[in-house]
Amino acid sequence: MSQFTLIHNFKKKLRKDGTAIINLKAYLDGKRKYISTKIYVKPTQWSKRLSQVVDHPNANAYNAEIHRQLNELENYAYDWVRKHGSITLNQLDGYFKYDDTGSFTDFWKYELANDTKLEKETKKKHKTALNYWTKFQKDIQFSELTYNLIRDFDTFLYKHKLHTNTVFTHHKQVRKYINVAIRSDLLDSNKNPYLKFTPKLVPTDRTVLT
Numbered sequence: 001m002s003q004f005t006l007i008h009n010f011k012k013k014l015r016k017d018g019t020a021i022i023n024l025k026a027y028l029d030g031k032r033k034y035i036s037t038k039i040y041v042k043p044t045q046w047s048k049r050l051s052q053v054v055d056h057p058n059a060n061a062y063n064a065e066i067h068r069q070l071n072e073l074e075n076y077a078y079d080w081v082r083k084h085g086s087i088t089l090n091q092l093d094g095y096f097k098y099d100d101t102g103s104f105t106d107f108w109k110y111e112l113a114n115d116t117k118l119e120k121e122t123k124k125k126h127k128t129a130l131n132y133w134t135k136f137q138k139d140i141q142f143s144e145l146t147y148n149l150i151r152d153f154d155t156f157l158y159k160h161k162l163h164t165n166t167v168f169t170h171h172k173q174v175r176k177y178i179n180v181a182i183r184s185d186l187l188d189s190n191k192n193p194y195l196k197f198t199p200k201l202v203p204t205d206r207t208v209l210t
Helices: 059-084 104-114 120-136 147-159 164-183
Strands: 003-008 020-028 031-041
Touching: 003 059, 020 059, 031 059, 059 104, 104 120, 104 164, 120 147, 120 164, 147 164
Parallel strands: none
Antiparallel strands: 003 020, 020 031
C-alpha cells in the first residue's frame, strides 16, 4: 500500500516571487511520485513539523484544500486496493488533478464556517445563498463553474419566485466565494463565470420624508 506525505519545495528551487510548490508525495516499493496541489507558499510559510501552511493570509483555506486532496488520494488508493488487490504509482498518475476533483461547494462551506469577521446578519445571508446553491446541485466542482451553470442557477432561483434583487444578492455571494478562491490561487481568474454573466438588478422605490 502506498504511503502519502506532504512536502514543500522538493526540487529545492524557488520561483521569482520566493514561493515553491506543495506536493503530495506517494511512496511505494522504494519509488516516489510527486503530485502537485497547485498551491505555492514561501519556505517561512510552511511548517515541516506540522505539515501545514503557517503565517499566510490564506493558511486556513490552503490547509483545508491540501488535506482534502490528501484524504481523497488516500481514499482512492484504499478503494483501488480493495477492488484490485494492489496499486502502482503509475495508476495514481493523472488521477489527482485539482481542476477535476476540487469541490467549490466544500470550499465555500469551509470559508463561511471559519470566517470570524462576518457580522451575524451578513453570515445569515451567505448561509441562505449557500442553501439555495446546494439545493440547485448538492456538490459543484471548480471545473464545473461555467457560464451555463451560473445561468442555470439563475433560472433555478427565479423558479423559486424570488425577487430580482434577491436573486442578485444570492449571485453576489456566489461571486464573493469564487473571488476568494481566485485570490487563494485555487481557480484561474479567467475561469470566473461572472466575467460573462451579469445578474439583473432593478431600482427600488424609496419614500423620501420631507
